[in-house]
Amino acid sequence: MTAPQDRPNDGGVPVPVTPAGATSGAPAEYPPAGRGMFGNQGTGDVSGYGGLVRPRRTVEDSPRPYGGYFDEVTDALEEAYPGFADAIEKVVVDRGELTLHVRPERIAEVCQVMRDDLALRFELCSSVSGVDYLGADERRLHVVYQLTSMTYRRRVRLEAAVSAEDPHLPSVTGVYPTADWQERETYDMFGIVFDGHPNLTRILMPDDWEGHPQRKDYPLGGVPVEYKGAEIPPPDRRRSYQ
Amino acid sequence: MTASNYATERETTEGKVFTVTGGDWDDVVSGTDPINDERIVVNMGPQHPSTHGVLRLILELEGETVREARSVVGYLHTGIEKNLEYRNWVQGSTFVTRMDYLSPLFNETAYALAVEKLLGIEEQITERATTIRVLMMELNRISSHLVWVATTAMELGAVNMMLYGFREREHILEIFELITGLRMNHAYVRPGGVAQDVPDEAVAKIRDFLKLMPKKLKDYENLLSGQPIWLERTQNVAVLDVTGCVALGVTGPVLRSAGLAWDLRKTMPYCGYETYEFDVPTHTDGDVWGRYLVRLAEMRESLKLVEQALDRLKPGPVMVADKKIAWPAQLAIGVDGMGNSLEHVAKIMGQSMESLIHHFKLVTEGFRVPPGQVYVAVESPRGELGVHAVSDGGTRPYRVHYREPSFVNLQALPAMAEGGLIADVIAGGASLDPVMGGCDR
Structure with a gap:
């Protein structure tokens, strides 16, 4: 995956600064931070929303009293x-x-x-x-x-x-x-x-699997399919709202 | 290998010839371990009619006694939790319903409750929607327990019970089909309410079922409860006490059969269960027999709940009033399941531009859920079904984890099976009621 600065201008509004967290590549790049609204990269986005930079949410201490038990x-x-x-x-x-x-x-x-x-x-x-x-x-x-x-x-x-x-x-x-x-x-x-776990091995994925699938930088995978003459990209490459 | 101690070799015109001599037999015999060599390892599954789906058991046997048992799961892993992260919140219902395929409505309700808690709209869920959820869940509990009694009886040799169990389950699936359009994988309970109202026809059908079912339950008891083989195969088999259950995280009928009346519907109520009148059946033996009695009694309690829910069913909306969350389309039940309502399509296309925009936005984009995390648990037929849902403020779940009772309960299998007979592995495993679709997700 290319870093944003080497990425060709994809038709969206140019982004002056590299937003934090936007360097690891799709599809992990969607929230909690990032750029744009639609999650697509490399295709023309003329909506202007491609330049949106969404802030990251921080978890803060709650003040006392917490209430309840x-x-x-x-x-x-x-x-x-x-x-x-x-x-x-x-x-x-x-x-x-x-x-x-x-x-x-x-x-x-x-x-x-x-x-x-x-x-x-x-x-x-x-x-x-x-x-x-x-x-x-x-x-x-x-x-x-x-x-x-x-x-x-x-x-x-x-x-x-x-x-x-x-x-x-x-x-x-x-x-x-x-x-x-x-x-x-x-x-x-x-x-x-x-x-200290007695037997820490894989349990759902096959024993010889590489990578850890639920990590956000692990792609969902999938192949494009043809439907009524058009090519539909796999779910993680589709244009979608974030 | 160089010069062998066991066989000398020499070249002949026909080729190499080995001369084998004995003499070391005493050494060989003394080298064997009479105990461990008697042990054999039997691989049961992953395709085996008695393992409730693709569960693999590795059993180390000494004669017919199980010395060690290990279960291997994961054969039905389909990555539902990962997939959820790439679909919007409403589409999630369609995925989660496919996890535990014997209790789809519990998966959906737990998911819907979690999303509603994240949205902070629990108070806005209409009474009718909640009542329908309870009604559907309790019918589902009966159908799930029917499959349990059917398959377990079959595995222990009572094939006729299997036929009866599936026969009665068919009535419930017909009711589900009438209401949701599908027998399984309904995607009926949605965040905000339910997808369809319950038609009057279905109410009449449920009433018929309520009349029929007590008689059938009596039949099952007549068939099994006094049956010597059934008693032999279930009593004092695969015992697990309360301490063992809690340590291993086992909940549901298995925990209740050991004597602890822990039922989330009573102890941490949701969906207004605190306002219904029902009992939590328990037993004290903690064996397969106790689990059988508890499940039969639970079906009776569920019938009581279904009846109460039907009586409470007052006309009203089944979706939240908030148009920013409620699915805009009025769906219709067709012959092939739930689909677009032509009337609604005609309305949004022909009359109301606003509706069309709204429909388009909600269907393509979906609603946003404020950031945060929640854990919501419901009492599924197998125990605590928990949903840990995390939102980052977007239109799609950031992470959804299912605490699946099948997955957690299966850990107890070695504790139940080791030291017992191999035949009791079947009874013990079946009594946990694992559904591998839920276990592996």
């Missing part, structure tokens, strides 16, 4: 876990859900406290998965843990961010055995390495 959970964790100030990077409350951004090397410790403390009791780890915020930050790969407390009927989300160059964080399988396959899936799809 969120204060109680955060306080209980602070009390039970001495490394709270160091391990918890951010506390975000959005749409009635609590997210604790945890320093990746501390994730297993935090999970242990979340599970065992009598005031927290998050016995069930509902889900472990990843999100790739390409271009947003140095630590673009986020691992997301959804914990459920069956005792108190509460949910909380833990999020740990690692970089693509050093995608390591401790496995939580020792705390939640159910994370086994889900961490394998996250490794398979995002290439995040869970240190």
